[in-house]
Amino acid sequence: MSELDRYLQAATRDNTRRSYRAAIEHFEVTWGGFLPATSDSVARYLVAYAGVLSINTLKLRLSALAQWHNSQGFADPTKAPMVRKVFKGIRALHPAQEKQAEPLQLQHLEQVVAWLELEIQSARAEQDRPRLLRATRDRALILLGFWRGFRSDELCRVQIEHVQARAGSGITLYLPRSKSDRENLGETYQTPALQRLCPVQAYVAWITEAALVRGPVFRGIDRWGHLSEEGLHANSVIALLRQVLERAGIPAEHYTSHSLRRGFASWAHQSGWDLKSLMSYVGWKDMKSAMRYVEASPFLGMTYLPDSAVVPPK
Template sequence: MTKLDQYLEAAVRDNTRQSYASAIRHFEIDWGGFLPATADSIARYLAHHAETHSVNTLQQRLAALAQWHIEQGFPDPTKAPVVRKTFRGIRALHLSQEKQAKPLLFDQIEQVAQRLNNAVLDARRRCNRGDELRHLRDRSFLLLGFWRGFRGDELTRLLVEHVEVVPGQGMICYFPISKGDRQNEGSTFRAPALSRLCPVDAFVTWITAAQLTQGPAYRGIDRWGHVSDRGLHSDSVIPLLRAMLGEAAIPDADCYSAHSLRRGFASWATSNGWDLKTLMEYVGWKNVQSAIRYIDAGDPFARHRIESQIQSTLVDDAARPRKLR
């Protein structure tokens, strides 16, 4: 591989490269399309999968096909009128509400963390190092993910050498590459030291017990307590999180996903008076639309707000002097 090839490859993120490669395989192998493709074949491909794939998935497939043609020096057939019109028709007939991750609420975080604390003590009594390490890892994963509003994939990419702990104050997490960092300048996030449910104490306790000094912060652990050299795979985050919730008796544990920690923190923050600008700066959102998608209002039906206004009106009416007839 030449230097030029290395720079070109580095310009595209690994997850984007993988998703685009998967889309091309789906078009060629699963559907039986030919590359380079014609506009008519792509329109037929969209129509064939309109009822089984979401609009977002089809849009990603189009982006992958467009990128393939551009890189190979062919005209981009996805810009043809027949493809654009087909896609508009699919959006009109198959538009559905975007599914969002269920937020993990503060009380639920507290419940899961307490269960993990108890599990750590029980594992120590049984001299089961594997279980002890798993519970310590899971507690750190949960608390850092919630209080920093991290996505699951961000936690799997966090490196120990990129974390700086400031005793009594907090910790600094550095990511050389992150989703919102389009210029690859690196992103820094600060997590606070707290009096309870502290993400800093949980992180230090975990890496100290696991004797980690560099490499992925969150890793697999076998039954004998051996910590893997590799970090957790992003696909393992959802099963890991749901297992934690299920063991803590959180209802509907299977309804939560890797984004539940971020949505939970965003909902907690807005319910406790954080304005949107402050929340965006803390989490790292670059635009309002991204932030709004994650926020669940503390009073989603506005019931408490309306009730308080009704009661206020009743009090004012009762206090107002009545005219004698």
């Protein structure tokens, strides 16, 4: 790979690149289209999958086709008036409510952490090293993901070298890139220590137990308790979270890794955070995106709060 190709590749996120490759393959192989495409073939492709694929998936397919044509120096057929009109018609005839992850309610966060702590005690007493490591890791991942409002890919990319944690005080970590950091300037995040459900204490306990000094914070653990050198894959966080929730007695069918982010946003909104502070803390640039998280909260009427609550940033 040349230096030019390396920088061009770095300009696009890995997840986006994989999604685009899959979309192009679907157009060419599954549907039988040809590239470069015409506006007529793109319109017929949309019609073929209207009502079959979601609006968001069709939008992704159009973005992938546009990117392919632009990168290859061809005219973009997705911008043709006919394609735009067909897509508008599909949205009108196949409206679909956007599916959102179930927010992890605070009492469920407390329940799952309580179960994990019992699991840690039991594993330590039985000298079950693999079970001890997994429970300690999962507690840190869930608490940090909730109180920091992180996406799964952000959690999986946290590096020990970029984290400063002081027990009883707080944690500061740096992410070189994230979905909301469009310019790849890097973002620094902070979270205070709490008296209960503390992400700082959980992080320190995990790093200490696993004897980690560099590399990914959250990584795989095999059946013998050996830690992977690589970080967890973002797609594995859903299965991890659901498994822990189920074992803690919480039906987990509608939970995803996004449930941590949605849960924190809903809690913060009901705890009196103004939208500007919440957007700044979580990293939203667009108010419309933020409102999707806080407009329907399951926390109305709840009285439970940790002894030391997270406060909005100044």
